Amino acid sequence: xxxxxxxxxxxKIVSLCKRRGFVFPTADMYGGxxxxxxxxxxxxxxxxxxxxxxxxxxxxxxxxxxxIDGAILGHHAMWSASGHVDSFSDPMxxxxxxxxxxxxxxxxxxxxxxxxxxxxxxxxxxxxxMFETQIxxxxxxxSTGYLRPETAQSIFVNFxxxxxxxxxxxxxxxxxxxKAFRNEITPKQxxxxxxxxxxxxxxxxxxxxxxxxxxxFWKSExxxxxxxxxxxxxxxRFRDHAENELAHYSKKCTDVEYxxxxxWKELEGIAHRGSFDLQQxxxxxxxxxxxxEEATRQSYVPHVxxxxxGVDRLFLTLLxxxxxEDTVDGESRTLLRLHPAIAPVQAAVxxxxxxxxxxAHKIIKHLKKHGYAVQYDASGSIGxxxxxxxxxxxxxxxxxxxxxxxxGKVTARNRDTLEQVRIPIDELDHYLQVLMAA
Ligand code: ATP
Numbered sequence: 001x002x003x004x005x006x007x008x009x010x011x012k013i014v015s016l017c018k019r020r021g022f023v024f025p026t027a028d029m030y031g032g033x034x035x036x037x038x039x040x041x042x043x044x045x046x047x048x049x050x051x052x053x054x055x056x057x058x059x060x061x062x063x064x065x066x067x068i069d070g071a072i073l074g075h076h077a078m079w080s081a082s083g084h085v086d087s088f089s090d091p092m093x094x095x096x097x098x099x100x101x102x103x104x105x106x107x108x109x110x111x112x113x114x115x116x117x118x119x120x121x122x123x124x125x126x127x128x129x130m131f132e133t134q135i136x137x138x139x140x141x142x143s144t145g146y147l148r149p150e151t152a153q154s155i156f157v158n159f160x161x162x163x164x165x166x167x168x169x170x171x172x173x174x175x176x177x178x179k180a181f182r183n184e185i186t187p188k189q190x191x192x193x194x195x196x197x198x199x200x201x202x203x204x205x206x207x208x209x210x211x212x213x214x215x216x217f218w219k220s221e222x223x224x225x226x227x228x229x230x231x232x233x234x235x236x237r238f239r240d241h242a243e244n245e246l247a248h249y250s251k252k253c254t255d256v257e258y259x260x261x262x263x264w265k266e267l268e269g270i271a272h273r274g275s276f277d278l279q280q281x282x283x284x285x286x287x288x289x290x291x292x293e294e295a296t297r298q299s300y301v302p303h304v305x306x307x308x309x310g311v312d313r314l315f316l317t318l319l320x321x322x323x324x325e326d327t328v329d330g331e332s333r334t335l336l337r338l339h340p341a342i343a344p345v346q347a348a349v350x351x352x353x354x355x356x357x358x359x360a361h362k363i364i365k366h367l368k369k370h371g372y373a374v375q376y377d378a379s380g381s382i383g384x385x386x387x388x389x390x391x392x393x394x395x396x397x398x399x400x401x402x403x404x405x406x407x408g409k410v411t412a413r414n415r416d417t418l419e420q421v422r423i424p425i426d427e428l429d430h431y432l433q434v435l436m437a438a
Contacts, residue, residue: 047198072178073148074153089127093124131182155176170291171204173203197312204307206302230321273306274303275301322335347367347428349375351378363398
């Protein structure tokens with residue numbers, strides 16, 4: 001099936017996000033901070049739903065997966081051992097005329113500066129991406145710490161802690177959702193490249209001889225995840241890294257890419273990291289991170305398959321994918337065709353007139369008790385209220401009308417099909433359950 005054209009642009013998404021309370025530039029009233037954003041009520045709710053779906057999918061695989069919540073402030077020695085202190089950097093060039101700064105690997109240095117039209121560049125030099133800070137009152141090399149640029153390292157340094165304290169055995173995974181910070185040279189495209197963002201990472205530990213098949217296993221799991229999110233799979237592709245793209249320690253790597261309006265870009269990285277990370281910590285911390293296998297009476301350092309996706313980048317992807325504009329009854333509307341389990345509001349309850357308020361609130365209370373995010377809206381015509389909900393992706397509106405008191409039913413109006421059906425109030429919970437599981 002060909003992908004539906006949806007006329008979406010970055011500007012439309014940014015504007016909708018601000019207008020409806022998904023995302024605001026941070027410290028807006030002071031002019032914002034480049035690459036840093038605050039999530040408003042709807043953005044917060046949608047982010048929570050994304051994280052819930054990610055965690056749920058992990059919990060359903062046939063292997064043990066446990067979660068941790070590591071510290072954001074990181075030890076100098078840990079980031080040194082991982083290789084980040086020395087080499088977590090991007091190449092940077094400046095235009096000598098207008099002083100605009102670029103990532104050297106993102107532009108063509110044979111061409112002129114797109115900002116001023118001149119062709120005069122500085123030499124490319126490495127720009128360190130980690131945010132450095134001093135921990136404690138002393139300001140010397142020993143007190144230098146870092147805001148983590150990825151969540152993965154706290155998983156590796158806790159590998160033995162988790163193995164020794166939980167009832168898990170190889171093969172098993174440790175997952176983590178948390179903030180990461182990178183002093184990106186050119187934050188851009190809204191939530192696509194930020195300086196403060198959130199990651200959902202899984203490090204899956206296995207026997208070396210099983211690592212190739214687990215790499216394939218995780219690739220297919222991740223494919224299913226995006227399918228379950230309801231993304232247009234024509235706009236998703238899995239791109240295997242060529243030999244010369246791979247990090248020296250990495251055996252295989254696949255980027256999950258999405259076709260954004262600004263091109264095919266990485267959404268998630270799936271990497272076969274071998275024993276590199278654990279071995280680095282074994283060498284630097286002089287601690288044994290190998291595991292002993294009873295059957296063969298031998299020790300080995302497990303291999304790792306990593307899957308890593310940015311919450312914010314996925315959030316942006318879902319908005320791009322869900323955005324539609326159409327005309328209903330001669331009026332134009334904008335809608336987000338989000339999966340019901342991702343939509344920030346799952347149902348709106350709309351009393352036809354103010355007089356029906358009490359009944360509407362009873363329904364809201366009932367649905368909230370069952371764990372649904374519900375919104376009440378009594379202002380303006382019903383058509384206007386539907387459009388307000390369509391724009392934030394609410395999959396269904398329940399209208400309370402004069403017959404509700406008599407037949408105990410409300411009218412359910414579907415965001416995508418516009419179909420309207422009468423449903424008994426005591427079946428609303430089931431109705432929503434079916435919708436969310438679709
Ligand atoms: P890129 O090539 O886009 O800089 P990367 O290969 O450095 O990304 P990873 O280190 O593999 O990214 O990070 C894993 C995931 O974290 C990415 O696929 C992306 O979803 C997310 N991510 C990385 N950097 C950012 C950022 N600056 N802003 C938002 N999300 C990010």
